[in-house]
Amino acid sequence: MAGWRRWLVALIVLVVGTTVMALAARSSGGLESAGRVGALIVGLTPLAWSVVAWARRAPAVPLPVSTPEQVAAARRQLADQVLAQWREEIALRRLDDPGPLAVRWRFADADVMDHPGHVLGRDPMPRSAGRLRFTGRTDRVGDLAAGFRTLPRRRLVVLGAAGSGKTTMTLLLVRELLLHAEDDDPVPVLVPLSDWDADAEPLGAWLARRLAEDYPALRADVFGPDAPAALVARRMVLPVLDGLDEVAAPVRSRVLGRLNEVAADPVVLTCRSDEYRAAVAAGGVLAGAAVIESCPLTPADAAEYVTRCLPPRPGDGWPVLLDELTGDPGGPVARALSTPLALWLLRKVYVEPHADPAGLCDRSRFPTGDAVLEHLLDHVVGALVRSNPPDRRHPFRPRRPWPPLDATRRLAFLAHHLDRSGSRDLAWWHLHRAAPRPVAVIAGVVAAVGMGVATGVHDGLKFGWSDGVVGGVVVGVGVRTRRGSRAGAGGVARSRARVGSSGPAVTGRAAW
Template sequence: MAVEKRPWWRTTGFIAGVMALGGSLALLGIFLRTHGLGTTANVAQLMAVALSVPPLAAGLVSWWRRPDASAAPTAAEITEAAQALAGLVEQQWKDESLLRSLHDPAPMPVRWRLTGSGGLMDHPRNALPAGTSGFAGSSEDIESLVERFRALPKRRLVVLGGPGTGKTTLAVQLLLGLLASRGPEEPVPVLLPAAGWDTREYPDLHSWLAARLEQDYPALRALGPKTARQLAGRGGVLPVLDGLDEVHGPDRTRVITALNRSLGTAPLILTSRKGEFAEAVADADDVLAAAPAIVPERMTGADAADYLEKCLRSANRRQAWQPVLEHLRTPPPSSAKAPLREITASPLGLWLLRAVYVDAREDPAPLLDDGRFPAEADLRDHLLDGVIPALVAARRPGVGTGAGAPEPLFLPRREHDPSRIGAWLSYLARVLDRDSDGAAPRRRDFAWWHLARRTLPGKPPLLTRLAFAAVLTLIVAVAGFAVGATAFGIWGATAFGPAGVVGGGVVGGLVLAVAGVALNLLGWHEIAQWSKEPPGYADLRLSGRRRSLVRHVGRSGLRAGLASFGVAALVVGFAAWGDDGSGEGLAFGVTVAVLAALAGAPAAGIADGFIAWAETPALTGHVYTPTASFRADRRLNVIRGIPGGCAIGAGLGLISAISLSPVLAAALGVASGYLFWLRFTFVYGHHHAWLSYLVATHHLAWKGRLPRRLMSFLDDAHRLGLLRAVGPTYQFRHAKLQDRLADSPIR
């Protein structure tokens, strides 16, 4: 039976109460022995007044916290969350569709119809509206397809096809079409890679949906920690699961089974290659309930010619392309080979042809050379090999922008050598290929925070880890020596004159360097787990979040202050134990305890509250792209140790100033602040993805495998159209492109 977790204030109050009671009894016993009954009675009255403050503070804090942030969101909050999620999803996929040129100049003319293969879909009476026997439409008229989808009994659809036939593109088009005409009560379509669903960890769909919403759309956390769970559990999300074929064979069967068990009346869109889906339903001995399955028709040569002609905006270019367009529109003899017609029969081939020849303004005459491209495979390989230099040439930084104008989303930020892009992307494709074996499909999702885990171990894991430990230790030692030498060198100069600068600086620097290295080594087990930790989040915008900042900081400060009252009472008791009757020992103990209670502990609590506030994003956040995910985790890693180190360093410096010179107390405060900053930054928390990324990228850049500024390069590859973004992860634009790069020779 699960044990209910106690609220923080119960645990904190219990600890503080026990410590306060113990310290009070010790103090009263000492006073009774040394000062008699009269003085003890007066002290007891003062202590009674002091001990009444914590319960009052606890009551005020409890009242201030209401309504409880952990309570389930209300219906109005769920509606607000759905609206916010719809806005984020729409912005995300409108930007992505612009980068993929899905509507420039028009969608590709792919026609869809019900599959004729038996055993791939539910009975038509369950899957189709009453009185209908088919489901057909075109990607050019997505509004009609959206209406047909809404008319389905349970709004479920399976999109099947071979590689490069436009399955994902149709899913994105349906998502945008559903969002454009979404009613206030309709679920929000969210596209997620099916390969990310581990049915062992998340046996039902809705628990996995909640976890992915929290990862991919952190702005929902602004409404509370349970918002994503409630939104997914109440049917507020229409999952668009892309790429069931990318799931390992036995797991595909478990996905089909889990979907049928957990969907209930919920809608769904699922894409998959036809062969892999047929294997999954055969192994499961079941199909996806109430879901029709559609497949694409081959595009005709006339359809491809019409689409290419729309892409040729100038009359001169249309004239140069006339032989190719006429070739496509003229039916070939039944026995003749037609590699160009075969290539343009699929959206992938048509995109490659457009990217390499149309957008790059190349002469199309070689396309009609049967000697150069005798078969479809030869032409496809030629186009796949030429797509990187073609996109680099067509999308140059700053082209078409004026001075001071914002850079278009579809243009890279800097120039790149196509050969280097090919080499770096080939390495990434091989990295994704490492997790697959002969039976498992290639991994398609690249998460930047997994880079260290997938690249650093290699063949000599011990040597790599020792090198990493040596570099990190050297950095900590150098930083500690610099901080210690500066702080204690200044103290030495004030205490002993010029001669004390060297002595104080060297000794202080060495002590702090050794202490920092020792502290770092004590936390080595946690540091070794960096590569397994997910990215965190830090949002430092104040607009609309000032009240939240005050609430987080105030709550944590009061909590720490409440707990420190018990510590203060205990310190007072021990200080009084050594009192010689003059009251000086007691006065000193009281002063130390009060300073600890009013400065040290609350300062640390305030720092903790600041970090908690930073990790809670604004509801009106931006789309969580891979670049945004990287920057958010970097902010968290940079600021995480600063508040705690500054707060504890300042508190200990103030306490030290009671009996030490101000300069020495300041030096001790700086030294302790550095040590606690080190601890908070490298060991505290569960989000060190950026730190492990830094280690991996510097290691791989030194070996020449990847650029040091990897995320900037990936962002440019995304802008070029070579990659696509799905939430905080990247994928190659097409699986065929990834496969070609992964199989290319190592350069």
């Protein structure tokens, strides 16, 4: 309102109020009536002013949202990024060289899966001895993807023992779904479950947050203000949740419960077999989900894969190993090389360095399968360090040379820390807990003194040198203690590396 209008309104109010007061004073009640009228005017004026302000309020502006066109563009952007991400990961792991291992998959036991009619949406496929029949192979992932698309709810649980190839199959499935995506297919996004606090954050909010963090291009202005949340809300994302076994045991059944709250939404979940069975026993099955489980590798499967990894004319030791592998299915070599993880170790320690494996057949040195595996694990770090020379231009190569023994010692320290903490999720902001208490105390004092001196130099100019240094040390100790107990709280850029018995994550991403 212009200035003259404000003065006009004030003058009208003054004139009207004065007139009313004068008339009231001349009435039979005199000043008493005038006082009552004045009190009434004073009381009603704010109410009248509020009514006028409400009537003149600006129309409510809805919160900005991404348009359908922007969400569709964001979906295409996400699909391109996810495909490029996992293509690179598959190339780094050499999963296509010479080709995926032929891990076979079958339906899991009926007691960990929903009713067949809920899973298949039709009459179940033929049974044999009361069991649903299903076969699939990792090296024929196109058939697995086609079967997944026929599921009415597109819900799948992938089970297997440690190192059995669950995540590898899932990676190949994600790539296959993206390479042959239909127009209305959701974008499969692989996310580690260990990052989700199911008790504190709804699934949709967590997925939207992870999309915004892991794929920051979705926050670009061209996609509107809320593209990640809109993608999740419109079911344009297929969450591929890796590692239910990596969350705390009491939480696993609650995770399944949260997923059942959105039972119509598609999802892919991986977990170790025993841990999943325990979670189902505690909280029930995952509604509408097909549950498949890896079958043990046969010696013939292992020998065929090793043969494909070898050059046309391998060294003399390889026929010896292959004969031991296929000729004695119950022997130490066959028992050891019965998982995709073990074959990966053999490839890294013996195949790629062109080493002679004949010594693995010496039963005086390796009387059991565990002895063979321990030998491979003891030598894999050195083999990886030697096969990955420093390269500052490569994002997944070391920046400086690492002596193999030094790298092994440091990784063993981290493995011991994870074993002691009961976790396979390496969080750098918790590493202060790995240090022995005397070392932690000394480090805290050194950090505190350093911060104290720095603070003292600054504050000493104002408060005097002695007061500044002493006060700075006190502040340093307090800050060090607070950081030690609350390191990694919200707002800190985090990076995780999964380390566990399922295999080393060489690139810092998902392991086997």
